[in-house]
Each structure stands twice: as C-alpha cells, then as structure tokens.
Amino acid sequence: MKLFQTYDSPFPTRVRLLLYAKGIDAEIIRPPGFGATAESKAEYLNVNPIGRVPALVLDDGRVLPESEVICEYLEDAYPTPSLRPTDPWERARMRLLSRICDFYVVMAMVPLFNFAGRSRRHWEMQAIYDASGKVAEALAYLETFIGSDGYAVGGALTQADGAIAPQLVLASEWIPALFGTPDPLASLPKLAAYWVAIQKDPIASRLIEETREAIAQQQAAAREMAKQAV
C-alpha cells in the first residue's frame, strides 16, 4: 500500500493517524513535482486525477483520494483497533468535528495561506486580522462540539483528533507567530484544554511534531526564496 501525501498538509494527518494506530504498513510518498508548478504535477495526476493529497494506492493499483473516504476505507478494511466510536451519536460527532475542520476552519485560513505566500510588503494587516477573526469563529464551532475528556470524542483517540491536531498547530502556533495576531485559543477554554491534553497522546503528539517540523521547513524554504528574490 502507498500513501501519497505531504506532511505540511492537514488532510493526510488523519490518514496517518489510522496507519500508525492500526500498525498498517504503507509506503509514504511525496507526490513527484508537488508544490511547484501546475505542469510539474502531471505525473501525479496520472495517479490521482484530483491532484490533491492524500491519495491511497492499494497493492493491486486501485486509487482512493479524499482523506475522509480513505479513513472510512481503512476502518472497514482494518477494523482492529477501531478508531471510530461505536455509539452512533459519538460517531456522528467524530464526523462532525472533521467536517467543521474541512468546511469552516480550513476555508477561513485560505486568505492567510495566500498572505503567507507573499512578501511582507504586500501584507494587508486589516485583512489579516479579519481573516484570523474568521478562523477564531470557525474554531468556536469546534469548541461547542469537542469532548472535555482529553480527546475530541468518546474519551479515546479517533480520526477526529487527526483532523483537529494539524488545524491547531496552524491556528494557535503558525498564524500568531507569523502574523502577530492573537492566539484564538485564549478565548476558547475547552479547545485550549483539549490542545494541552491531546499532546500527551503518543500518536497524536507524533502527528503534531510531524506537522510542526514540516511547517518549519516550509517557512525556512519560503524565507530562502524571499532572500533570493531581493
């Protein structure tokens, strides 16, 4: 089995959570030409026509894109240990938390990803503050539905933790450090307590470290490019 992914993307993190927790042996591959030009992705488009990460490739060559769908497949194909709560309500809450990340938190961050790709001379601080306010609004949806027992849902590790953890690295560490905006967790006590607690779980903390490291590498590369452009 192969997982095409990058460590700086929040979407593959929930898939890696399942691989690590279930002990599934998968070759982890950065798509060739990814992150450069649209043309350089041509080879990867032959693997995954959607052109995004992650994509899972089974040993017989079948390809599955889309992080949530990959997680559902891995749960069905490798049921033990289960990373899905058995209670229907808790299971729905797990899916809801992941969906809030995908539909609201990530979307609120898009303007900030765009500003991060520009030189500081082209930053518009009012727009940056407005966008970081929108991120805080989206995180408040998580605050409403997140568990208060150390995990996102059901008192145990689930794929929702793999969805939320990289978002909190971005929202609570990367955005405030880069743009000087306030830490949104300061006004979200349940989410802040969750953030402290989840870092004690060995698998979650591995995912969080992988995300931090990838973001640090990406920022170093961006600084280098900016220096060369001067």
Ligand SMILES: N[C@@H](CCC(=O)N[C@@H](CS)C(=O)NCC(=O)O)C(=O)O
């Ligand atoms: N709905 C998709 C979203 C995946 C996605 O948007 N991945 C981004 C990286 S964060 C991507 O591959 N973008 C294309 C690119 O960077 O070229 C999923 O859940 O897998």
